[in-house]
Amino acid sequence: MSTDVGRETLTRPIQAPSKRYVGALLAALAGIGVWLFFYYQQLSNGLIVTNLADWGSGGGVPWGLYIGAFIWWVGIAHGGIILSAAVRLLGMDTYQPVARMAELLTIAALTCAGLYIMIHVGRPDRLVTSVVPAWPTRVQWSPLMWDVTVITAYFVLTATYLLLTIRYDIHRLRDRLPDTFEPLYKALMLGYSEKEDQVVERMVWWLAFAIIIMAPLLLHGGVIPWLFALLPSMAGWAGGVQGPSFLSIALTSAVSGIIIIAAAFRYVYDWEELIPDQVFYGLSKWLGFFALLFLWLQLQQVMTGIFAAPTTLQHATEVKLSTPVYWVAIGLVGLGLLYIFASALKASLFSIPRIVAVSFLVLVGTLIEKTLFVVEGLQHAHFALYDGVPGHYIPSPVELSSILGAVGIVVLFFLVVSKVIPVVELHAIQDHHDDAEATEVSD
Amino acid sequence: MPDEDKTDQTTSFSEDETRRMERVLDDTEYDTELGVEMAKDAQRVAAGELGEAEFYRQYHEDILEEFGEDDRELNGLLDDVGNVDAGDGEGVGDKLQALADEKDLSRREVMKKGGAAVAALSIFASAGENRAASAEGEGGDEYDGTRWGMTINLNNCDGCLACMVACDQEHKLSGGANWMYVFTYEDDHQDDENFLVRPCQHCTDSPCTKVCPVGARHTREQDGLVLTDYEICIGCRYCEVSCPYGVNYFQWGEPDHPQSEIPESQSQDERGRWVGARPPEGVMGKCTFCVDRQDGKMGDDKIGTTACEEACAMDAIHFGDLNDPESAPNTHLEQYKDEQENDMTFQNRKEHTVSTFQLMEERGTDPNVRYVGNEPSQDAEQVEGPVSYEDVGLVDDRKEEVLDNGAMANQEGGEEA
Numbered sequence: 001m002s003t004d005v006g007r008e009t010l011t012r013p014i015q016a017p018s019k020r021y022v023g024a025l026l027a028a029l030a031g032i033g034v035w036l037f038f039y040y041q042q043l044s045n046g047l048i049v050t051n052l053a054d055w056g057s058g059g060g061v062p063w064g065l066y067i068g069a070f071i072w073w074v075g076i077a078h079g080g081i082i083l084s085a086a087v088r089l090l091g092m093d094t095y096q097p098v099a100r101m102a103e104l105l106t107i108a109a110l111t112c113a114g115l116y117i118m119i120h121v122g123r124p125d126r127l128v129t130s131v132v133p134a135w136p137t138r139v140q141w142s143p144l145m146w147d148v149t150v151i152t153a154y155f156v157l158t159a160t161y162l163l164l165t166i167r168y169d170i171h172r173l174r175d176r177l178p179d180t181f182e183p184l185y186k187a188l189m190l191g192y193s194e195k196e197d198q199v200v201e202r203m204v205w206w207l208a209f210a211i212i213i214m215a216p217l218l219l220h221g222g223v224i225p226w227l228f229a230l231l232p233s234m235a236g237w238a239g240g241v242q243g244p245s246f247l248s249i250a251l252t253s254a255v256s257g258i259i260i261i262a263a264a265f266r267y268v269y270d271w272e273e274l275i276p277d278q279v280f281y282g283l284s285k286w287l288g289f290f291a292l293l294f295l296w297l298q299l300q301q302v303m304t305g306i307f308a309a310p311t312t313l314q315h316a317t318e319v320k321l322s323t324p325v326y327w328v329a330i331g332l333v334g335l336g337l338l339y340i341f342a343s344a345l346k347a348s349l350f351s352i353p354r355i356v357a358v359s360f361l362v363l364v365g366t367l368i369e370k371t372l373f374v375v376e377g378l379q380h381a382h383f384a385l386y387d388g389v390p391g392h393y394i395p396s397p398v399e400l401s402s403i404l405g406a407v408g409i410v411v412l413f414f415l416v417v418s419k420v421i422p423v424v425e426l427h428a429i430q431d432h433h434d435d436a437e438a439t440e441v442s443d
Numbered sequence: 444m445p446d447e448d449k450t451d452q453t454t455s456f457s458e459d460e461t462r463r464m465e466r467v468l469d470d471t472e473y474d475t476e477l478g479v480e481m482a483k484d485a486q487r488v489a490a491g492e493l494g495e496a497e498f499y500r501q502y503h504e505d506i507l508e509e510f511g512e513d514d515r516e517l518n519g520l521l522d523d524v525g526n527v528d529a530g531d532g533e534g535v536g537d538k539l540q541a542l543a544d545e546k547d548l549s550r551r552e553v554m555k556k557g558g559a560a561v562a563a564l565s566i567f568a569s570a571g572e573n574r575a576a577s578a579e580g581e582g583g584d585e586y587d588g589t590r591w592g593m594t595i596n597l598n599n600c601d602g603c604l605a606c607m608v609a610c611d612q613e614h615k616l617s618g619g620a621n622w623m624y625v626f627t628y629e630d631d632h633q634d635d636e637n638f639l640v641r642p643c644q645h646c647t648d649s650p651c652t653k654v655c656p657v658g659a660r661h662t663r664e665q666d667g668l669v670l671t672d673y674e675i676c677i678g679c680r681y682c683e684v685s686c687p688y689g690v691n692y693f694q695w696g697e698p699d700h701p702q703s704e705i706p707e708s709q710s711q712d713e714r715g716r717w718v719g720a721r722p723p724e725g726v727m728g729k730c731t732f733c734v735d736r737q738d739g740k741m742g743d744d745k746i747g748t749t750a751c752e753e754a755c756a757m758d759a760i761h762f763g764d765l766n767d768p769e770s771a772p773n774t775h776l777e778q779y780k781d782e783q784e785n786d787m788t789f790q791n792r793k794e795h796t797v798s799t800f801q802l803m804e805e806r807g808t809d810p811n812v813r814y815v816g817n818e819p820s821q822d823a824e825q826v827e828g829p830v831s832y833e834d835v836g837l838v839d840d841r842k843e844e845v846l847d848n849g850a851m852a853n854q855e856g857g858e859e860a
Contacts, residue, residue, distance in 0.1 A: 045696060045697075046694075046695055046696040046697065046724045046725055047678075047693070047695050047696075047725065048695040048696030048846055050695075051846075051847075052695070053695070053841055053842035053846050054619075054620075054683065054689070054691065054692050054693055054841060054842075055683065055684075055689050056624075056688075056689025056690070056691075057619075057621055057624050057689065057839060057840075057841070058619060058689075058692065058840070058841040058842055059839075059840040059841060059842040059843060060841070060842040060846070062680040062683045062684060062691075062693060063680060063684055117679075120679065121677045121678045121679045121725075122676075122677070122678020122679075122680075122693065122694070122724070122725030122726055122727075123676065123677050123678045123725040123726060124677075126657075126675070126676075126677045126678075127677060130657040130659070130675050130676075130677050131656065131657055131677070134656065134657040134658045134675070137658060138655070138656055138657060138658050141653050141654070141655075142653065142654050142655055142656040142681070143654060143681075144654065144656035144679060144681050145656040148656065227681075231650070231654075231684065231685050232687075232806065233650065233684075233685060233686065233687035233806070234684070311821045312821070378684065381687070381689065382687060382803065382806075383687055383688055383689060383802075383803060384821065385626055385628060385639065385819055385823050385824075385825055386626075386689060386825060387825040387839070387840075388839070388840055388841075388842070389689070391842060
């Protein structure tokens, strides 16, 4: 009985759109619209409409919010799939109800990361014509090409992972899915038979294994920080701590993102049973742990940067410490951490709206930190003779609007996908079955 | 930090040649180390220091192991090498060229087919014999023995900014894109005002070419110029971010001078790549060491000169082939040293008192610009010079004076559209 109720619950988002759904859709489209309006200006006038400029005598920074946001989105993309892979590999079944949302978040966030590369470059039209022919010879040299390669591989892995696991669900839930998308389901289910389930289970396990190795070692603990860590010209960037530091920030952002999305679905579709409090409580502890790592790695950098550092590094660190917005970033993450610790000690302090608010603030903090890292790194070059160094940088409206657009894209993505496929795995209610019955009894 | 002797090198196995060699060999599937060793010994053969038979014996086994017995071209080549009399005047390079002609292959193809060893032989043999193979109308991209560079004598500079103006005009640069830049600075341990003249350093080991994801920023093999292919560049600005010297200027908006003002001969280099004059919108630009002049596009008498050098009335900028002992940068340095004699009555003194340096040598970029004078310290501060940038119609702070206004103007334009 409960499984049947579970299936009804699971496919609830797929039913006819509510007013709230339409409202969210319009908001997402509005966000994207605002950004497109501004982006059109950038396309027609060039990057001059940003507040970027040349470092050195040019008095500015050539990389800014676009690159900061790029790192931030890749970071968010991480956790999603790491969490999902951990559910599968380590049997963390508690989090199974949010595993697919996490996978979807990975796809959406990687798309946004790609979008940021596109809007960052001066000649987006050449991204295919220049990058593809250059790949074979440049991939052994350019860290940026490493990024393109690893992110593409990561995207393919995640998409494959998602596709394989979806087939199982569509097959079993087909009668509850709308006929409008019949051709799509047919395409997704091409050649499916129940015999494949076991094989797919193994395949997915290996994919999860690959992802969990690749993400920390190669992606956010690898190629993304290496974009900066390998450049000795900029004191604030170079060094081995960037890998761990980036990874900690990525995981912090990612868990925050999952908390917000899971809470949104739970709220809108009354999924209290499907995604119980316990999931959020557990996620909040992970968030606390990653936030602690993040702050600890900041401390490492600050200490080594001010005690007896080489002049330029010392200067970069001192300026960072005297930048108010740095303390805003650290403060937001620090406050989140305090709340999570407090609620771990006293459970009554914990509530879902509060942890959602904390997650939101943490995401703001990590975005600020990432952008600041990019900008301040450039402002304190070893070659500091220029009067224009340090230059100043405040993102222009064109740049800021991209955040609105990217968030709009993620929201739109979830709105659309949730109408087509179940955003919670069938496995979640199958495994969840016993627990659900228990809760029902207690109800 | 002044380093007096390092910059005088013109020997054949200099580090940059070895590095250049390694770069070529890294692109092949064969053993780089073996290739480099062979190349060096091949050059010794060419110089008559090592017998060719000895050379053959030394590498025969390694070659067999690396390339297999069936590589007839290679074995044929080595047989030839083995059979050549030391006195007949024919070097390894001739043999190679003959092989290339016979098979109707370009030198590049021979290099690919024969792999590391042949590539090594080809390049070093020709370098050893001082033959500029690719310069003879082929328009190829192989090292021809030239290494363009500068000696900038800061002691002579008076900060008139004429070099900046000349560069700006010749390359039709947009406001604030100061490919050539002159600092006036004050420093703790230097008197009065000092100058630092900063073109692109055209590093032998340039970070910008390493990080470029699409190979748009590249080193021209034939003469070591570091250039940007405006037709490939995607405008990611990673080169700018990786450059220790801040010599890159992105084209943020529409260029001040339309392409129609720039003759094609100035834009296209002799390989037919668009690397000269100012960049188009959305693409990176920087000092090219006047590549159009070096390719003879502005007349033969301009080869080996730059716009900044010509404009300098103080004899501070000396451009030329660093590999040629008779070139301007080398002769100026020698003459200048001779003029600054040291008091040799004290023991262990050098013959001259000239301080030279490469900018931020410790970065390991091995610039092809070397300076005479004192290097600014970390405490140096830029001050207003005797001639202000404004006075000569140049913009210093590009962001404040050009981009911020330009952005506003452009935004209005965008809204109308």
